[in-house]
Amino acid sequence: MDCEHSGDTVSESSTKYYTLEEISQHNMSKDTWLIVHDKVYDITSFLGEHPGGEEVLLEQAGLDATESFEDVGHSTDAREMLQQYFIGEVHMDDRNKENSKDIFITTSGESSSWKTWLIPALAAAVIGLMYRFYILEHKSS
Ligand code: HEM
Numbered sequence: 001m002d003c004e005h006s007g008d009t010v011s012e013s014s015t016k017y018y019t020l021e022e023i024s025q026h027n028m029s030k031d032t033w034l035i036v037h038d039k040v041y042d043i044t045s046f047l048g049e050h051p052g053g054e055e056v057l058l059e060q061a062g063l064d065a066t067e068s069f070e071d072v073g074h075s076t077d078a079r080e081m082l083q084q085y086f087i088g089e090v091h092m093d094d095r096n097k098e099n100s101k102d103i104f105i106t107t108s109g110e111s112s113s114w115k116t117w118l119i120p121a122l123a124a125a126v127i128g129l130m131y132r133f134y135i136l137e138h139k140s141s
Helices: 003-008 020-025 044-048 054-059 066-072 076-083 101-112 113-141
Strands: 031-036 039-042 086-090
Touching: 031 044, 031 054, 031 066, 044 054
Parallel strands: none
Antiparallel strands: 031 039, 039 086
């Protein structure tokens, strides 16, 4: 019974995922792919139409062009144009590698948390003892 629904497990099963290695092979004027914001575009037919010239697109062919695309400050028209060349997305394993660094920062923060209260507590104890001796000295004299 359930076997009939096995294809429904991933609702967006039509989305294709490409690895960076696979994308990098489409780096020539006859076959040009670009990555913009983790999405993959086949812009081969757009090269000659690009108002900024085909040179700049070929420089980024097979690579992540997000930074240069944003640096130019493309219009919303340009962003809408992108959609017609959409072919898939960058594979999850090849995305945002920097995120893993955040995990290390949080774990190292945890280990030092006990030090944050131990040092002031020791300082308070030392000051308390010094005060006690000071009072005792004054009482005896
Ligand atoms: C496939 C993705 C791209 C699309 C659909 C696209 C589309 C466009 C469009 C429609 C314009 C006209 C101005 C505007 O509407 O903003 C433009 C201008 C421009 N684009 Fe792109 N672009 C793409 C990628 C890139 C990349 C990766 C670069 C890299 C440097 C680039 C560089 C430029 C430059 C320099 C201009 C300005 C041309 C001028 O004002 O003389 N574009 N682009």
